[in-house]
Amino acid sequence: xxxxxxxxxxxxxxxxxxxxxxxxxxxxxxxxxxxxxxxxxxxxxxxxxxxxxxxxxxxxxxxxxxxxxxxxxxxxxxxxxxxxxxxxxxxxxxxxxxxxxxxxxxxxxxxxxxxxxxxxxxxxxxxxxxxxxxxxxxxxxxxxxx
Numbered sequence: 274x275x276x277x278x279x280x281x282x283x284x285x286x287x288x289x290x291x292x293x294x295x296x297x298x299x300x301x302x303x304x305x306x307x308x309x310x311x312x313x314x315x316x317x318x319x320x321x322x323x324x325x326x327x328x329x330x331x332x333x334x335x336x337x338x339x340x341x342x343x344x345x346x347x348x349x350x351x352x353x354x355x356x357x358x359x360x361x362x363x364x365x366x367x368x369x370x371x372x373x374x375x376x377x378x379x380x381x382x383x384x385x386x387x388x389x390x391x392x393x394x395x396x397x398x399x400x401x402x403x404x405x406x407x408x409x410x411x412x413x414x415x416x417x418x419x
Contacts (some may be wrong), residue, residue: 317407322407322410325410327402327409331399331403334399334402335399338392338395341394346384346385346388350381351379352377353378356374
């Protein structure tokens with residue numbers, strides 16, 4: 274007899290782990306990762322949020338960081354092929370065992386990590402501002418899991 278035909282082999286009802294979809298044994302609120310689409314319905318009035326001056330300030334603050342950071346990184350990234358193409362004698366200059374072009378290429382890895390680190394720090398501030406904004410909006414108790 275195949276396993277699909279034997280209903281007694283379904284071990285889900287006796288496990289009751291936190292990740293079980295059956296949610297056996299959960300007395301408190303449903304964890305966010307186990308919510309059904311009905312339970313995870315969007316309860317925030319996003320049009321109302323978008324109309325607030327705080328939201329406009331948040332978007333302006335994000336753009337004030339993201340646009341210059343992106344422009345800086347793109348200029349830094351494309352500087353290597355431009356410098357190698359237009360100023361090859363400069364990029365051939367030896368610095369220890371390697372030339373300047375290799376050092377510049379290596380520096381791009383570090384610059385990417387630095388920009389990513391700065392963005393993660395700034396994104397945490399943006400998240401805090403967004404959380405404060407949403408906390409100010411009257412939302413039902415079963416809203417966003419935070």
